[in-house]
Amino acid sequence: MKLQTLRLSLALGLASALLAFPTAAHAQPAEDHAPTLAALKALQANAGPGAGVHAGDGSTSWTLSTGTGTVNQNRPIQPDERFRAGSQTKTFVAVAVLKLVEQGAFSLDEPIGGLLPGVVTGNGYDDTAITVRHLLQHTSGIPTNGLPLPQAGPDGTYTLAALVKDGLRFAPAAAPGAAFHYSNTNYEILGLLIEKVTGLPVYEAVTTGVIGPLGLTRTSFPAAGDRAVPEPAVHGYRGARIGGFYFWLDGTVYEPSNFYASGAVISTLKDLTAFYRALIGGEVLTPASLAELERTVQPGAPGVEYGLGITAYALSCGGKAWGHNGAVPGYFTQTLVTKDGRHASVVTNAHLVTNVPSAQMMKVLDTALCESRG
Missing domain, CATH: 3.40.710.10 (DD-peptidase/beta-lactamase superfamily)
Structure with a gap:
C-alpha cells in the first residue's frame, strides 16, 4: 500500500481503525x-x-x-x-527446484530457454544465457519488479504467467551472472518451471514435495x-x-x-x-x-x-x-x-x-x- 493511500484510508476511516497501546x-x-x-x-x-x-x-x-x-x-x-x-517462501521453492535437479529433470546450469521456451524473451533478455542457477541466486540480470501489478483477473487474482510478464517489462539490469539483483520475478519463473516439470500447480508441488514430507x-x-x-x-x-x-x-x-x-x-x-x-x-x-x-x-x-x-x-x-x-x-x-x-x-x-x-x-x-x- 502506498503511503498516500494509507494516509487517506486513515483519514477517512478512523472509526474503523484500531488504536493500540504497548503491552507488557x-x-x-x-x-x-x-x-x-x-x-x-x-x-x-x-x-x-x-x-x-x-x-x-x-x-x-x-x-x-x-x-x-x-x-x-x-x-x-x-x-x-x-x-x-x-x-x-523462496527457500521452499529453491528446495523444490533442487529436488527436481536430483531427480534428473534438468540441471542447475541449464538455460531457461530450453526449459520454458518463449517465456524469458524480448526487452533485451536472452533465454539461452539465463540459467536455473541464475534465477535461484538472483543473478539473472532481471531487476527488482514493481508494484502494483496491473494484470489481475476479474476475481482479483494473478497467474504466474502474468507476474512474469509484468516483471519482464523492466529491461535487464545486468548481463546474466554479472551481478546480484534481488527480484521476485526470478522465483515466479521458477514457479512456472516447477509447474511444467511436475504437472502440478506450484503450491501443490511445493506442498507435496517439501512441506508435507517434513511434517510441517x-x-x-x-x-x-x-x-x-x-x-x-x-x-x-x-x-x-x-x-x-x-x-x-x-x-x-x-x-x-x-x-x-x-x-x-x-x-x-x-x-x-x-x-x-x-x-x-x-x-x-x-x-x-x-x-x-x-x-x-x-x-x-x-x-x-x-x-x-x-x-x-x-x-x-x-x-x-x-x-x-x-x-x-x-x-x-x-x-x-x-x-x-x-x-x-x-x-x-x-x-x-x-x-x-x-x-x-x-x-x-x-x-x-x-x-x-x-
Missing part, C-alpha cells in the same frame, strides 16, 4: 533471556503491535513475545500461531484466491505511528497470488525453525545439492552472502547463520539457523511502507543465536 513483555520459559528480550522490544518499538522470537540451541527452545498479536487484546505471539512468511503441519502454500490466514493466527496490520499511539488497520486477509512463488507461504515460528534446521542439517537435500545451495555470491552488504534461495549472515559471536527474511503487507519475518542447531525465528505483525526495521530484526536474531551458543 512476556517470556517463556521462566529463565531470563534479557539481551534478546531487550532487542525484541527495540524491534517492536519500530514495527508492529507485537513481536515474537522462537529460539534455542540444538536441544532446547524458548519463546519471547512483546506487545500483542491482536490489537486491543493482551495476546502474546505464540510459536505455533500462523502468519505470512513472505520471501521465506502448520505450514501451507495457499492457492490463488485463498486469502485468509488459518487460525490460530498472528493478526497482521497495516497502519501508522503517531507519537506514542499506533493506528492499525487489519491486514491479515490478503491475496496470496500477488507474490505467489516468491512469497505466499504461511507458517509459524516453530515450523520455520524446523524447516531451516532440517535443511541446513542435511536432512532435506543430498550432500551435493546442499553444497550447491550454500555456494554464495556477495549481494553487496557487509557480512551477507546469498546462496540458492537462502542467505548467510556473519554473526557477531563468530560463524555464520543461514535463512531468509520476508515482508508482505501485515508481516515482517526472518529465520536463521546455524550448523550446530542453534535457531531463531522472528515475526512482527506489521510491515510498514517506510522505515523497515531490518537492523532491529537482525539484532534480535544475532542476539538470540549468540545467547544460545554453548
Whole structure:
C-alpha cells in the first residue's frame, strides 16, 4: 500500500481503525533471556503491535513475545500461531527446484530457454544465457519488479504467467551472472518451471514435495484466491505511528497470488525453525545439492552472502547463520539457523511502507543465536 493511500484510508476511516497501546513483555520459559528480550522490544518499538522470537540451541527452545498479536487484546505471539512468511517462501521453492535437479529433470546450469521456451524473451533478455542457477541466486540480470501489478483477473487474482510478464517489462539490469539483483520475478519463473516439470500447480508441488514430507503441519502454500490466514493466527496490520499511539488497520486477509512463488507461504515460528534446521542439517537435500545451495555470491552488504534461495549472515559471536527474511503487507519475518542447531525465528505483525526495521530484526536474531551458543 502506498503511503498516500494509507494516509487517506486513515483519514477517512478512523472509526474503523484500531488504536493500540504497548503491552507488557512476556517470556517463556521462566529463565531470563534479557539481551534478546531487550532487542525484541527495540524491534517492536519500530514495527508492529507485537513481536515474537522462537529460539534455542540444538536441544532446547524458548519463546519471547512483546506487545500483542491482536490489537486491543493482551495476546502474546505464540510459536505455533500462523502468519505470512513472505520471501521465506523462496527457500521452499529453491528446495523444490533442487529436488527436481536430483531427480534428473534438468540441471542447475541449464538455460531457461530450453526449459520454458518463449517465456524469458524480448526487452533485451536472452533465454539461452539465463540459467536455473541464475534465477535461484538472483543473478539473472532481471531487476527488482514493481508494484502494483496491473494484470489481475476479474476475481482479483494473478497467474504466474502474468507476474512474469509484468516483471519482464523492466529491461535487464545486468548481463546474466554479472551481478546480484534481488527480484521476485526470478522465483515466479521458477514457479512456472516447477509447474511444467511436475504437472502440478506450484503450491501443490511445493506442498507435496517439501512441506508435507517434513511434517510441517502448520505450514501451507495457499492457492490463488485463498486469502485468509488459518487460525490460530498472528493478526497482521497495516497502519501508522503517531507519537506514542499506533493506528492499525487489519491486514491479515490478503491475496496470496500477488507474490505467489516468491512469497505466499504461511507458517509459524516453530515450523520455520524446523524447516531451516532440517535443511541446513542435511536432512532435506543430498550432500551435493546442499553444497550447491550454500555456494554464495556477495549481494553487496557487509557480512551477507546469498546462496540458492537462502542467505548467510556473519554473526557477531563468530560463524555464520543461514535463512531468509520476508515482508508482505501485515508481516515482517526472518529465520536463521546455524550448523550446530542453534535457531531463531522472528515475526512482527506489521510491515510498514517506510522505515523497515531490518537492523532491529537482525539484532534480535544475532542476539538470540549468540545467547544460545554453548
